[in-house]
Each structure stands twice: as C-alpha cells, then as structure tokens.
Amino acid sequence: MNKIPITVVVSVKNEALNLPSCLDKLKRFDQIIVVDSGSTDDTTTIAANMGAEVLQFQWNGKFPKKRNWTLQNADLRHEWILFLDADEFVTEEFVNEVAVKTLDPNYNGFTIQFENYFMGRKLKYGYGFQKSALFKKSKGAYEKIEEDLWSHLDMEVHEHPIIEGKVGIIKSKVVHKDFKNLEHYIAKHNAYSSWEAQRYLQLKQSKNEHLSLNQKIKYSLLNTGLLPAVYFMGAYFLKLGFLDGKEGFYLARFKSHYFFQIQTKVNSIKNNLE
Secondary structure, eight states: OEEEEEEEEESSOOOOOTTTHHTTTTTTTTEEEESSSSSSSSHHHHHHHHHOEEEOOOOSSSSSOHHHHHHHHHOOOSSEEEEEEETTTTHHHHHHHHHHHHOOOOOEEEEEEEEEEETTEEOSSSEEEEEEEEEEEEEEEEOOOOOTTTTOOOOOOOOOOOSSOOOEEEEEEEEEEEOOOOOHHHHHHHHHHHHHHHHHHHTTTTTTTTHHHHHHHHHHHHHHTOOOHHHHIIIIITTOGGGGGGHHHHHHHHHHHHHHHHHHHHHHHHHHHO
16 A cells, blocks of 8 residues: 655654554555653653654754744655644544545644544534644644743643644544543643743733634633633533533633633733733
8 A cells, every 4th residue: 555645743742642543544655753752751762662753852942833833844755744642542533534625735833623532432513623733744843932031841732833824624533532531631731821821811911813713712701711611612512512421511611710810820920021
C-alpha cells in the first residue's frame, strides 16, 4: 500500500496511556513524528518501538513554542502537516477523506472536527470542537503571542494557525478520548485557565486582528462576567447537552467552571497589579 504523503506531528508529554492507540491508527501516513517534552514515563520508548521518529523539545520560555518549533526545525518530508495530540484518534473514514482532499490544489488547509468523549462516554450533544490542524507548511504557522513573562505552557494550546489561502473542512471526525482520569482533566484546565486569564489581559492592551468569531464572543462575554452562565445554558439546554445524561451535565458544569476560573484569575491578577 502506498503511504499517504503527509507528515503527522504528535505532541506529547507523559502520554504512555494514550499514545499506543493514537499511533496505531496512523500507519497509512508516510511520516510520523512524536515531539516530546521530557516525558518521565514510557512515552518515547513506545513511540520508537512503533516506528515513529522522536524529537525532544525543551522550551526556553520564548517564541517559538512546540508546534512552531517543529515547523521550523524538524525534517518534515511533506508539504502537508497534520498536528495531533496523543488523545486524538483518526478513523479510516477520516484518513480516506484527507488522502483525497489534500490533493486539491485550491486548498492550503483544512479544519478538523472532533467526536468528543467524557468520562468514558461518547457525547452526541453540547458544543462541538474543531481546529485547523491540517495545513501546508509553506502556507501556515501558529500565531505568535508575546508571553515570555507569564506562560508555563510549552505548546500552542489556544493559539490558532494562521493559514494563507483557502481553508476547507474535513467532514469525517477525529475521536477525542483521553484515557487519563478526571484529576488530569481538572489539572490541565487549571493550567489552561491561567494562560487564558493572562491572554485576556494582554488583548485588552493590544489589537489582534487574527481573533476568530468564537474568540471575539468569548472575550466579549468575559468583559460582562456572564460567560460561565451563558456557556452552561448554551451547552446544556440550547445544544441539548442534557440528552447526554450525567456526563453531559458534568462536562457543561466543568467547562462553565473553567470560564469562571478565567474570570476570577483575571480579577486576581488585576488586584495584584494595583
């Protein structure tokens, strides 16, 4: 079988639980690169044993972060690059669609949609999740955010790729299913909310023309203090999250609390500056 001429970059740190399932589904792609951040578990051994190239990334606190660093420094054999996390699992339908659509010269990137799991249950309702994680290396890069003094996240999490030209949509979904426990989910979002609070305050002092519509709505609602309540009402009632049972309720509550964390951290930072 001819390999699909796409380089897949999987960004990891201590992902021994998720990585085997992730890599096992990428066999049809020609180049798989696992970019590690000093894992202390068996992540790099698993990656090497499964045939992936392994790179080590040590962030110095400045630009570029992990994914942009990979674009700038890794030996990427192909023009098309697919960025995945270890808890994101492609399907045969997704791979087949990508293989065809990336042949179209009219597109320089594609938005990927996700099928979300929470606490082991597949969620059919609530807000969907998507990101533009498939693009030509000569036509895209992740946005640069000046965060040298405050960020502790070595990888682009909420930074969006800036892609020149036409961006399409891959209709087949990628499965997003983290095998780690709820404590990991909570700890991860605690770190993300700290980043978001600093980012929000930075945006208040500068103009950013690359904000998506969803980002503009999110930061506008943060201004009003209504974002946690608005998110919960939207996810649980408007988007029918209640039909996903208790897991749908828990996710809507956790995500609304995530936005509440951002709001309170923004106020805390402001108070410390006064």
